[in-house]
Amino acid sequence: MRYLKEFRHIILYGLILAMLVFALKWLQWKFVLVDNAIDIYIGLVALFFTILGIWVASHIMRSRVETLIVEKEIIVPQSEPFAINTAELQKLNLNSREYEVLQLLAQGHSNADIAASLFLSISTIKTHVSNLYFKMDVKSRTQAITKAKQLKIIE
Amino acid sequence: MRYLKEFRHIILYGLILAMLVFALKWLQWKFVLVDNAIDIYIGLVALFFTILGIWVASHIMRSRVETLIVEKEIIVPQSEPFAINTAELQKLNLNSREYEVLQLLAQGHSNADIAASLFLSISTIKTHVSNLYFKMDVKSRTQAITKAKQLKIIE
DNA sequence: TGAATTTTGGTACTAAAGTATGAGGGTAAC
DNA sequence: GTTACCCTCATACTTTAGTACCAAAATTCA
Numbered sequence A, B: 001m002r003y004l005k006e007f008r009h010i011i012l013y014g015l016i017l018a019m020l021v022f023a024l025k026w027l028q029w030k031f032v033l034v035d036n037a038i039d040i041y042i043g044l045v046a047l048f049f050t051i052l053g054i055w056v057a058s059h060i061m062r063s064r065v066e067t068l069i070v071e072k073e074i075i076v077p078q079s080e081p082f083a084i085n086t087a088e089l090q091k092l093n094l095n096s097r098e099y100e101v102l103q104l105l106a107q108g109h110s111n112a113d114i115a116a117s118l119f120l121s122i123s124t125i126k127t128h129v130s131n132l133y134f135k136m137d138v139k140s141r142t143q144a145i146t147k148a149k150q151l152k153i154i155e
Numbered sequence C: 001t002g003a004a005t006t007t008t009g010g011t012a013c014t015a016a017a018g019t020a021t022g023a024g025g026g027t028a029a030c
Numbered sequence D: 001g002t003t004a005c006c007c008t009c010a011t012a013c014t015t016t017a018g019t020a021c022c023a024a025a026a027t028t029c030a
Helices: A003-008 A006-029 A037-062 A086-093 A098-108 A111-117 A124-134 A141-148 B002-006 B008-031 B037-061 B087-094 B096-106 B111-117 B122-136 B141-150
Strands: A067-076 B065-076
Touching: A037 B037, A098 A111, A098 A124, A098 B141, A124 A141, A141 B096, A141 B141, B008 B065, B037 B096, B096 B122, B096 B141, B111 B122, B111 B141, B122 B141
Parallel strands: A067 B065
Antiparallel strands: none
């Protein structure tokens, strides 16, 4: 199908040429009586074939249009989906419970709240929190939250 | 200058045509002796002018350049410079001192620290903090910090 | 199995945070 | 001038947070 379309112009050109054989023969016979007619005849032929050549070329050329690609930059703001800083988290050497407590702490929960949600006693939470502060080198929950967010070890 | 360049092909075409007048006359005289020479002669003319037409057309067409603009998405790691949510901040209706205290609070400072840095008594800070909690609808400094960061009213 | 670590919990205490209430001085609007 | 905030500070109290020290299960690892 593609080849048919590609060579459409060439086939058309062939057909037109075939038709011209007859047309030329007729013209040749008609102008034979007129003096100097041969010059006019050749002139017409030249003109016709020039136009034909231009027409054919323009149709062939159309598929060969130079395409200048201009890249237009569009800035797409990338909202980074927050990645936990695993390296910093490992440095602190928190155990799983301590990290769990830290997360709840940073959400604004009290020791009592945390104890309730983890089904532990307040004493246990206090122990975890104290160890947490020691490991994080802070002295209060507010400092712990601030530091944890700075280090990107919690959301 | 531009016009000269634009019509260069047309001028060239004209010159070639002038030269052809002589060439044709010479060919016409030469082939007059040969039988059926006129057909060959016309065929050559047709062929030549077709090629000429194609040549002219291809040179004219060459100046037709399509400009295709392709939008290229470029992902920029846009580090947004943090904008304080003024709307939310106004909703809370905090006065200047309360907001000042909130900022220091969120940095992990104790009431005593805040009092020292603002040259105020701890009592004053406690009052501000209490009013702050009431306006923010929270019950502790950790909740205040969490909420303030959520609302983006502090850095 | 034994040692180390984690997880849990307790008591006792101190420090800090938070609440409630009052009060005095300042400023700005009505 | 009175009303309404804003800012300051105080006292008294309750609650929560945080420290220190201890200890018993549970788990992990060599």
